[in-house]
Amino acid sequence: MSDAAPGIAVTAAPGVAFNYRYAFRLPAEKLAAAQETHAQACEKLGVARCRIIGMRYRVLGENSSEGTLLFKLDPALARAFGKQGIDAITASEGKLVDAEITGTDAGAEIAKQQGLRAQAAAELQRIDGEPKRSDLKSDERAELQNQRAAITDRIAAAKSNVGEQTDSLANTPMEFDYESGPAVQGFDGSAPITSAANVFVGSATVTIGFVLTLLAALAPPGIILLGGFLLWRRLRPRRRPVPQADTPA
Incomplete structure (x- = not known):
């Protein structure tokens, strides 16, 4: 089964800001090392x-851990960095289990905000010319000042x-998300057997753990009751047999 994420080969469009997220699953004992490998790969590129x-x-517990690593990357390097991150996980006997790449049309939003800013600047220029009027009343002047403050906030x-x-x-x-656990089973003939074996082992472990917990909880009271019973049998007064009279012939 290939480790490549479907749809990972994203062509960057002008004005589109992309956001990448990958989720990995790998053995618990190798999770921290894989996370460190990704961190070092980023450091080698430099902070720019x-x-x-x-x-x-x-x-989280015995043989169970999780982690997260967040980056800010040069857009031209993002796709290659993600693929290299997947390769590092594969080398650690792990798998890519989820990949998500989303985009926002930042260019269109910039154009929209620049238009709003130009419109507000024109309104501001008009309001700044109003106080020069000689017939302007005090309440009108106060209203223009309020409008000017609102337009300044919009700009x-x-x-x-x-x-x-x-x-x-x-x-x-x-974003790199890490989770410990077995890699996703493949679709070969051994996968159902391996999966069934894992379920059996997991079920047996839970059952044995429950029995041991039950014994640990009940053993002290049981020992006390058994000891008390044995002591009672040892100290209790014993009945003497009643002699029977001889019956006449």
Whole structure:
């Protein structure tokens, strides 16, 4: 079964900001090392092309752990970096179990916000010319000041939105999620047998664990009751047999 993610070969379109997410499953003892390999691969690219913006590793129990690694990448390197990340997981006897690539039309949003900003700037220019009128009343002047403040806020919001969309085009987010466990079974003839064996072992483990827990909970009271019963039998007064009178012949 191939480890390549379906639809991973995404052609970057002008003005589209992509977001990558990959989920991996691999043996618990190799999860931390694989996560470190991905982190080092990012560090080798340099902070101008790849930055680690978040990392988490958590032990859930015996032979069970999970983790997350978050990156910001040069868009031109994102696709290749994702494929190299999958190869590292395969080398660690793991599998890619989920892949998601989403896109946002940042270019269209930038054009929209720039249009709104230009429109607001024109309104602002008109309002700034109103106070020069000699017949302007005080309440009208106050209303123009309120309108000017509202338009200024709109211009600032549009400018901030354009900055966010521009940043999304320059830095591609990528998320690696790690989960310990057996790799996805293939579709060969041994897969059903292996799966059934895994279910049997898991069921047997749960049953044995339940029995041991039950014995551990009941053993102390049982020992006390047994000891008390044996002590009672040892100390209880014994009945003497009643002699029977001889019957006349």
